[in-house]
Structures are given as C-alpha cells and as structure tokens.
Amino acid sequence: MNFLAMGGYGFYVWGAYGVTAIVIAAEIMSLRAHRRAAARLAATTPQSENSP
Amino acid sequence: MGEPGEAASRAMAREGAIVPERELEFGVGAALRWSVARDLRLALRSRSELGVQLMFYVIVVTLFPLASTPERTLLAIMGPGVLWVAALLASLLSLPRLFASDFGDGTLEQIAMSPYPLPALVFGKIVAHWLTTGLPIVLLAPLLGIQYGLDATALTIVTLSLLVGTPILSLLGAIGAALTLGVRGGGSLLALLILPLYVPVLIFGAGAADAVRAGLSASANLSLLGAGLLIALVGAPLATAASVRIALD
Amino acid sequence: MRPLGGQRRGASRKRGGSVNLYQLASPATFYPFAGKLAPWFAIAAALLTIAGLWIGFGIAPTDFQQGEAYRIIFIHVPTAWMSMFIYLVMGFWSILALTFNTRLSAMMAQSLVPSGALMTFIALWTGALWGRPTWGTYWAWDARMTSELILLFLYFGVMALRNAIDDARRADRACAVLTIVGAVNIPIIYFSVQWWNTLHQGASVSMTAAPKMASIMLMGMLVMAFAAWFYTIAVSLWRVQAIILERERGAGWISARLGLAGASR
Numbered sequence: 001m002n003f004l005a006m007g008g009y010g011f012y013v014w015g016a017y018g019v020t021a022i023v024i025a026a027e028i029m030s031l032r033a034h035r036r037a038a039a040r041l042a043a044t045t046p047q048s049e050n051s052p
Numbered sequence: 053m054g055e056p057g058e059a060a061s062r063a064m065a066r067e068g069a070i071v072p073e074r075e076l077e078f079g080v081g082a083a084l085r086w087s088v089a090r091d092l093r094l095a096l097r098s099r100s101e102l103g104v105q106l107m108f109y110v111i112v113v114t115l116f117p118l119a120s121t122p123e124r125t126l127l128a129i130m131g132p133g134v135l136w137v138a139a140l141l142a143s144l145l146s147l148p149r150l151f152a153s154d155f156g157d158g159t160l161e162q163i164a165m166s167p168y169p170l171p172a173l174v175f176g177k178i179v180a181h182w183l184t185t186g187l188p189i190v191l192l193a194p195l196l197g198i199q200y201g202l203d204a205t206a207l208t209i210v211t212l213s214l215l216v217g218t219p220i221l222s223l224l225g226a227i228g229a230a231l232t233l234g235v236r237g238g239g240s241l242l243a244l245l246i247l248p249l250y251v252p253v254l255i256f257g258a259g260a261a262d263a264v265r266a267g268l269s270a271s272a273n274l275s276l277l278g279a280g281l282l283i284a285l286v287g288a289p290l291a292t293a294a295s296v297r298i299a300l301d
Numbered sequence: 302m303r304p305l306g307g308q309r310r311g312a313s314r315k316r317g318g319s320v321n322l323y324q325l326a327s328p329a330t331f332y333p334f335a336g337k338l339a340p341w342f343a344i345a346a347a348l349l350t351i352a353g354l355w356i357g358f359g360i361a362p363t364d365f366q367q368g369e370a371y372r373i374i375f376i377h378v379p380t381a382w383m384s385m386f387i388y389l390v391m392g393f394w395s396i397l398a399l400t401f402n403t404r405l406s407a408m409m410a411q412s413l414v415p416s417g418a419l420m421t422f423i424a425l426w427t428g429a430l431w432g433r434p435t436w437g438t439y440w441a442w443d444a445r446m447t448s449e450l451i452l453l454f455l456y457f458g459v460m461a462l463r464n465a466i467d468d469a470r471r472a473d474r475a476c477a478v479l480t481i482v483g484a485v486n487i488p489i490i491y492f493s494v495q496w497w498n499t500l501h502q503g504a505s506v507s508m509t510a511a512p513k514m515a516s517i518m519l520m521g522m523l524v525m526a527f528a529a530w531f532y533t534i535a536v537s538l539w540r541v542q543a544i545i546l547e548r549e550r551g552a553g554w555i556s557a558r559l560g561l562a563g564a565s566r
Contacts, residue, residue: 003358006369006370006372007363007368007369007370008368008369009368009369009370009434012370012373012430012431012433012434013369013370013372013373013430015430016373016376016377016426016427016430016431017373017376019423019426019427020376020380020423020426020427023419023422023423024419024532027415027416027419027536028536031536031539031540031543034540034543035539035540035542035543035546037543038542038543038544038546038547039543039546039559041546041547041550042546042547042549042550042555042559043559045550045551046551047551047552047553047555047556048551048552048553
C-alpha cells in the first residue's frame with residue numbers, strides 16, 4: 001500500500017497523475033467526437049461542381 | 053498600378069492630403085504627415101470621447117485605495133503599479149477606435165489601396181492615438197501619483213516610465229486592433245490577445261519606480277523600456293499593416 | 302464551395318505509390334498520409350509512457366529531500382517542455398502559412414493549439430501540486446510558473462481569435478500573425494518575469510528546481526518527454542484530418558475517400 005500512499009504524499013502525486021489522465025482522456029474523447037462530426041459533415045455536403 | 057492609386061489619391065486629396073504630382077513623392081514622410089494630421093483632426097472632433105477615456109483612467113486609479121486601504125505606506129508601494137495597470141486598461145479601451153470607424157465606412161480599404169506605404173500610414177495613426185490617449189495619461193500621472201503619496205523622485209520616475217512605455221502600448225495594441233477588426237467580441241478579445249504582450253512593458257515600467265523605492269537605480273528598467281520602444285517602433289507598424297491587409301482581404 | 306484553385310486537385314499519385322514532398326502540401330494527399338502515420342505515433346507514445354512510468358515509479362529511488370512527491374516531475378517537466386515546443390512548432394507552421402499561402406500549413410498550426418494549451422495546463426496543475434508539499438505553497442509567482450501561465454493565455458488568445466473569425470482563410474492568416482508575434486514575445490516575457498522575480502524574491506526558491514538529478518530520474522523525464530511528443534504528433538495528425546474534412550468538404554476526393562455512394566471515382 002506504500003504505492004498508493006506515496007510516503008504520505010499520495011494526495012499530491014495522485015492528484016497530479018490523476019488529473020493528467022482525466023485531461024488526456026478528455027482530449028481523446030473530444031477528438032473522436034470532432035472526427036465523427038467532421039466525417040458526418042463531409043459526408044452530407046454535396047460535392048461541389050468545381051471539384052474533380 | 054495607376055488606377056487604384058489615382059482613385060485613392062483623389063479620395064485622400066478630398067480629405068486634405070498632399071497628393072504629389074509624381075510617384076516618387078509617395079514616400080514615408082508624406083504618408084506620415086497626412087496620417088497623423090487626419091487622425092488628430094478626426095479625434096479632436098470627438099473631444100468628449102477623449103475626455104471620457106481620460107476620466108476612465110482617473111476613476112480606475114481612484115478605485116484601488118477604496119478597494120484596499122488608504123494607508124500611506126501601502127499606497128506608496130502600490131501607486132506606480134496601479135498607475136501602470138490603469139494605463140494598460142485605458143489603452144485597451146481606446147484601441148478599437150484606431151481602425152474601427154475607417155473600417156466601417158470603407159476608408160481603410162482606400163487607404164490600404166493607396167500608393168502610400170501602409171506601414172507609414174498605420175504608424176501615423178498610432179502616433180495620433182498616442183497623442184490623444186497616452187500623452188494625456190503621462191501628463192495626468194504626476195497629479196494622480198500625489199493621491200498615492202508618492203514623493204518627488206517616485207513621481208518623476210513613474211511619469212518618465214509612462215512616457216517611454218505608453219507609446220509601446222499604442223504600438224503593440226495596434227496589432228491587436230488590426231487583427232480583431234470587425235470581429236465578434238472585439239473589445240474583450242483584443243484585451244485577451246494584447247495583455248500577455250503588455251506584461252514585459254508593465255514589469256519594466258512599473259518596476260522602475262519600484263527599483264528606486266528599493267534604493268536601486270531605475271536606469272536599467274528605463275533602458276530596457278527604451279530598447280523595447282525601438283523594437284516596437286520598427287516591428288509593430290509592419291505587423292499591424294500586415295494584419296490590416298489580412299482583415300481587408 | 303470555394304474552388305480549390307492553385308492547389309493540386311485530388312491525389313495525383315506517382316506509380317509505385319510514393320508521394321513527394323510537394324504533393325504532401327495538398328490536403329487531399331496529406332489526409333491519407335496522416336491517417337497512416339498517426340497510429341504508429343500513438344503506439345509509440347503508449348509504449349514510451351509505460352516505460353517512463355516504470356522508470357519513474359519502479360526504478361527511480363525515493364528522493365532524499367522531497368520524498369515521493371518529487372515523482373510528479375515525470376509529468377511536470379516533460380509537459381512544460383512540450384508546451385513551449387508546441388508553440389514554437391506552431392510558429393514554424395505559421396511562418397510557412399504566411400510565406401507560401403498554403404492551407405495545410407495553417408491547418409497544421411490550427412491542429413496543434415488545443416494540444417499545446419493542454420500541455421500548458423497540465424504543467425501548471427502538476428507544478429502546483431508539486432509545489433505544495435515541497436515548498437509549502439501551490440503558487441509562488443516564480444519566473445517559470447508565471448511565464449507558463451502567460452503562455453496559457455497566449456494559447457487561449459489564438460483559440461479565441463480562431464473562433465471569432467468566420468472566414469477560414471482570414472482566420473488562418475490572423476492566427477498566424479498572432480502566433481508569430483507571440484513567439485517573438487515569449488523570450489521577452491520570460492526574461493521580464495525572471496527580472497521581476499529576482500528583484501522581489503531575492504534568493505528564493507525556483508519552483509521548478511528539480512532535485513539533484515540522479516541520471517535515472519533524467520532518463521525517466523526524457524522518456525516521458527518523448528512519450529508526450531509522440532502523443533502530441535498522433536493527436537494533431539488525427540485532428541488535422543478532422544479539420545481537413547471540415548474545411549475541404551464538397552471536394553470530390555472526399556466522397557471517394559470516405560467510400561460513399563455517388564463518388565466521382
């Protein structure tokens with residue numbers, strides 16, 4: 001359990017690593033939503049006359 | 053090359069510009085003189101607006117002791133910083149009008165199309181802006197500094213630092229004003245963009261009086277401010293002109 | 302939709318499937334290229350993270366002065382490095398975008414901004430949590446943390462400007478100018494904050510003074526730095542694909558790429 005307690009500094013160490021993990025996860029989820037929305041948008045936009 | 057230039061020259065001639073006979077005269081000097089004169093004339097037509105901006109400065113400076121304490125020693129420490137922060141805020145308040153009215157009625161486009169060098173025209177606008185915004189602040193600062201119980205040395209240093217610093221505020225601010233031309237949320241967006249760039253000016257400017265209070269010389273701060281001014285004098289008009297063209301395209 | 306004009310249309314592949322550098326400047330060609338590259342960087346980032354955390358928690362010893370709290374540096378320092386590095390890369394793409402007037406360079410800059418802001422935020426957050434047990438305070442107005450905070454404001458500024466301008470090309474150029482002006486100012490800002498800090502705090506702590514580095518600790522930080530770098534590359538490649546789809550929608554190659562009915566090819 002020393003791993004979790006981190007010599008008494010558990011709050012700080014896990015507060016740091018934990019928020020980092022949350023924030024990275026949030027970025028990845030947001031990126032996936034962005035990509036899905038962009039694909040949907042591109043799929044439903046009719047091909048313009050100027051394009052090959 | 054002749055036609056847009058001619059139409060623009062005629063438009064500018066109507067505004068009292070010196071329209072040269074030959075292309076060789078479309079120089080920096082002519083551009084500057086015309087631009088400063090025009091912008092000053094326009095600004096002085098709405099004198100009340102200038103007065104309002106100056107009152108804003110005075111009121112903000114008056115707010116800080118009300119928010120904290122009228123205790124003299126503390127005020128003397130806070131004073132230069134407050135005068136500086138208020139100068140920053142007053143500058144941000146006045147910057148949108150640098151280009152806004154010209155942009156609104158299409159004059160800015162004419163100006164950009166003219167054969168005069170755009171950085172020079174822009175620089176003229178910035179000079180006029182400083183004369184109507186920064187200079188009054190510099191002149192008022194000693195008076196307001198007395199409210200904060202600053203002694204003669206501190207008053208001199210603060211005024212000097214504002215004298216060198218407020219032109220930098222106008223120069224850097226112009227870049228932001230050009231970037232946010234006609235854009236949603238203009239004023240606050242401008243503040244968000246420009247305030248980080250203002251931080252060194254604030255640190256060296258307000259720090260000058262602080263250094264003197266600590267018994268050191270203010271010369272290092274003022275020299276750094278001066279160096280910053282020189283860099284801004286060269287770089288800012290170019291960046292602003294580029295930003296104006298981007299906004300107009 | 303605006304015509305693509307001036308840019309190559311579609312993916313003009315050479316025989317043999319190789320693509321030269323100029324062709325990559327076309328969003329249409331870059332899109333599949335990014336798609337192929339990103340997963341590799343993501344995998345590398347994941348592996349490096351595991352390795353870095355193993356070094357950081359499994360191998361590196363407890364610090365004599367700071368105890369276990371110092372282990373935060375394995376995130377704090379790499380993300381602080383990345384926050385600066387990403388801004389410089391944004392500056393690089395911005396210079397390209399303004400010089401060559403290419404859409405893709407501007408899109409690359411656009412794809413990096415959220416990642417940079419994120420790295421900056423993590424650096425600030427972990428720095429505060431490291432500062433509290435080590436020096437007794439979450440925030441100490443020291444030079445590096447204060448500059449990092451201003452860097453976050455610079456990132457927010459670029460994001461705000463991008464959102465405020467509707468025309469994509471105007472936004473490209475305006476953000477490019479802003480990024481370059483910001484990049485030029487960052488050293489000045491850092492110098493001025495350091496100046497201010499030394500004047501006022503004298504011989505005080507720098508919140509980012511790491512413990513005397515055992516080389517294993519340095520190794521851990523380097524591994525995590527590369528992990529963060531490859532993660533950023535992967536994320537920004539995937540993000541630029543989304544940006545390309547949004548901004549190039551209506552172009553013919555997209556229907557073919559997305560495998561939709563009614564494609565011209």
